[in-house]
Amino acid sequence: MADSRQGVxxxxxxxxxxxxxLDVLRRHPARWRVESLGACRDVEGMLAACREFRPRCVAMGERAAAAQLREALRLEGLPIEVLEGATGMEAIAADAASPIVVAxxxxxxxxxxxxxxVRQGKRVLLANKEALVMSGALFMDEVERHGATLLPLDSEHNALFQCLPRPDAVRHLELGVxxxxxxASGGPFRQRPADxxxxxxxxxxxxxxxxxMGRKISVDSATLMNKGLEVIEARWLFDVPPERIRVLVHPQSIVHSMVAYSDGSVLAQMGNPDMRTPIAHALSWPxxxxxxxxxxxxxxxxALQFEQPDLARFPCLRLAFDALQQGGVAPAVLNAANEVAVEGFLARRLRFTQIPALIEAVLEQAPSVAADSLEAVFRSDHEARELAARWMAAYGERL
Structure with a gap:
């Protein structure tokens, strides 16, 4: 009997x-099957998932992790193919056996x-906001060209999607929006004295x-850079100019985002702060x-509380708006510098307040060019990382 479940x-x-x-999929075994999985280096985590879900294929970003996983699967008698590196990750993403891809x-x-x-015309559930931050126009052009369905997994963008007038209005906001x-929750330091x-x-x-959340996104939330990246993502995902995107700090994290309409209506999507809600929505939509x-x-x-973000205390949000206004490869430079800065902070080579300082310095030094190809985007990404590493070596203050 043919398997009618959709591969993920x-x-x-x-x-x-x-x-x-995986938790959402665990609840609906008759509807979806786990076809393939990808991870960077967490062999134990991947092995546990393989034991439970028995995917046909997995990919590990690091070669040593792939070799270790292959041996572990062999010893347990699990006939699961293991690919490796960036090419392995792209291979499972493009595999026709998985019409749904969680990015x-x-x-x-x-x-x-x-x-x-996207280039296989799949339903892509996008949690990787950096894809649109780095190459917004290019990425969305590929979505249209290949007829892919792009559904946001970030709780904020998923909330906006749910509050928009109709699904086909995602990139056409003329309907009174x-x-x-x-x-934004404001993170753990919303009330911490600036000094x-x-x-x-x-x-x-x-x-x-x-x-x-993971460590990187947790730091981004603490600096409000996560919200800045989400602003850039929303600009491309919903095809709106920056001046029509606003950020409000909402400490309770119950209202995940809102859409304001020209008639005075404001539609909000609410729910407990749990990523399984937007994941279940995007998996099963409509x-x-x-x-x-x-x-x-x-x-x-x-009670639900809302307040304006303090851009003086948390300048990363301002830097994101600045990069979006500058255009070209500036958002890709912003993202690359932030990744280096967060890694440096987590490694105690950089102070928390030096994260925005490093990013601003790199934005000022990086060449301003058009983001007219993926090659240009990745070249700027590489150059920004080198500039960020040099700045951190020269000015970084260890914790």
Whole structure:
């Protein structure tokens, strides 16, 4: 009997988004099957997923991790093919056996696999915001050219998608939409005195008050760079100019984003802060399925608070808006510099307050060129990383 389930490929399977996706799939074994999985280096996490879901193929970003996983699978008698490197990740993303691809690889490394899925005309559930930050116009052109279905997994962009007038209006906001409002929790340092931010530790920055996330995105949330990247992503995903995108700090993380209309209406998507909600929505759209998330009890929430972001204390958000206005490869430069800065902070080679300082310095030094090809984007990404590494070597202050 033919298997009627849809095959799913999860890129970034051992990360927080990947694990949440697997939990949703676990609840609907008759609807979807795990066809393939990709991860960078987490052999134990991948082995556990292989034991439970028995994918046909997996890809590991690092060669040594791939070799280790192959041996572990052999010893357990699991006949699962193991690919490796960037080519392996792109191969599973493009494989016709997986009409649904969850693109959840963190950082610039996720761009090429996401594009590989798009070019096969698949349903791509995009959690890798860097793909649109780095190559927004190019990426969206590929989506249109190949007839792919792009559904946002970030809770904020998924919320906007749900609040827009109709699905085919995603890139055509003439239907009375006046403003997109992204909400931000404010991170763990929303009320920390500015003169104490230089002493923030990686452990503190990774302790998000509402969400369970990986270390890199947790630091981005603490600096508000995550919200800046989301602003750039929203600009391309929904085809709106920067001046029609606003950020509000909302500490409760209950309202995930809002769409304001010209008639004065504001539509908000609400829910408990759990990534399984947007994942279940995107997997089953236009239908709805159970996600495992507890129902929202507004009587327990009691109050919803909103405030303007403090750009003086958290300049990363301002830098993101600046890069978006500058255009060209500036957003790719911003992203590359931020990745280097966050790595430096997590390695205690850079203070928390030096993250925006490094990014601003790289934006000022990097050549301003058009983002008219992927080659230009990746070249600027590489140059920005070199500039960031030199700045950190010269000015970085160890914790």
């Amino acid at each position: 490929c999860i890129l970034g399977a051992t990360g927080s988004i990947g694990q949440s996706t 959840a690889i963190v950082g610039a490394a996720g761009l090429r696999p996401a594009l590989a899925a 006046s403003e997109l409002i992204l909400t 104490q931010l230089a002493w923030v530790t990686p452990e503190e920055a990774c302790a998000h008050p509402n969400w369970s 239908e709805r399925v159970e996600s495992g998330v507890a129902p929202l009890d507004l009587t327990r929430v009691a």
